[in-house]
Amino acid sequence: MNTVISRDGTTIAYTRTGQGPALLLVDGAMCYRASGPNTPLAQEMADTHTVYTYDRRGRGESGDTTPFAPEREIEDIAALIEMIGEPVFLYGISSGAALALAAAASGLPVSKIAVYEPPFIVDGTRPPIPADYTASIETMLAQGKPGAAIRYFMRRGVNLPAPVVAMMTLMPGWSTMKKVARTLPYDAAFVTEFEHGRPLPEGRWDGVKMPALVVDGSKSPAWIRNGTRDLARVLPDAEHRTLDGQTHIVKPAALAPVLKGFFR
Incomplete structure (x- = not known):
């Protein structure tokens, strides 16, 4: 390495x-x-x-x-x-x-x-992110809920439909994403300013x-x-x-x- x-x-x-x-x-x-x-x-x-x-x-x-x-x-x-x-x-x-x-x-x-x-x-072609977007993700992560943080990111950040996000939880890559979900606020730090x-x-x-x-x-x-x-x-x-x-x-x-x- x-x-x-x-x-x-x-x-x-x-x-x-x-x-x-x-x-x-x-x-x-x-x-x-x-x-x-x-x-x-x-x-x-x-x-x-x-x-x-x-x-x-x-x-x-x-x-x-x-x-x-x-x-x-x-x-x-x-x-x-x-x-x-x-x-x-x-x-x-x-x-x-x-x-x-x-x-x-x-x-x-x-x-x-x-x-x-x-x-x-x-x-206005899609809703802006919520005002408490990053804080919500950080709260879910602090509560030990990486899956909830990813679902919130996919729905409110990426704007994916709820059925699509539900299907993602059943895919093999879901467990891999949960391992790095704690870095979601790192990405938010660079983009949320421009998502309103x-x-x-x-x-x-x-x-x-x-x-x-x-x-x-x-x-x-x-x-x-x-x-x-x-x-x-x-x-x-x-x-x-x-x-x-x-x-x-x-x-x-x-x-x-x-x-x-x-x-x-």
Whole structure:
């Protein structure tokens, strides 16, 4: 297992594969190297890039240190980039896209950034998150109810229909998600500011001065596609792409050619 030590002493586990310019992939909520879309994406990208995947703190083989603050996750990315030893291409998906944007805006050596469907709610095409969204999740976790926290996240955060969420509890991956449910507030820290049905604020990501690619899927819900387009509008140097036939669960084989064309 490859590891780096973050600024607060937390061990962050990572995998390196392929050869070429360095590309660092950032996972979304409850995903990590052994369970999520970025490991298969890394395999698709490995013929043209040296790809780094890692377990965000509190997940997989990475450690965790309390108390949590959003800055700690940015420091984790900083430690990985320092280990890599050169400016990187950076990619994030879903809430990991919001983390990647925050890392790039902080001034880390990122040459280009690409994001897929950050879960921003910028209009009335779906209900905004409740005002006590994060507090509710934290209360459920403190009560030892990770399953309830995940169901609440899926219903109020992701906006999935109740029958779909009920079916998810019967799937084999449910137990895996429960093991990392305690990190749901970590993702919330990067996205809740932008989930209240208002257009994204001008100037919020002025620090993201490098070229950016903002991608969505043509079959994704209107609310998340609208948020993706609005992000492209407010970023200083961004282009927007839609992948035909793709949903929020984007297929690596469909996404990789677009990323290869951009990360040159």
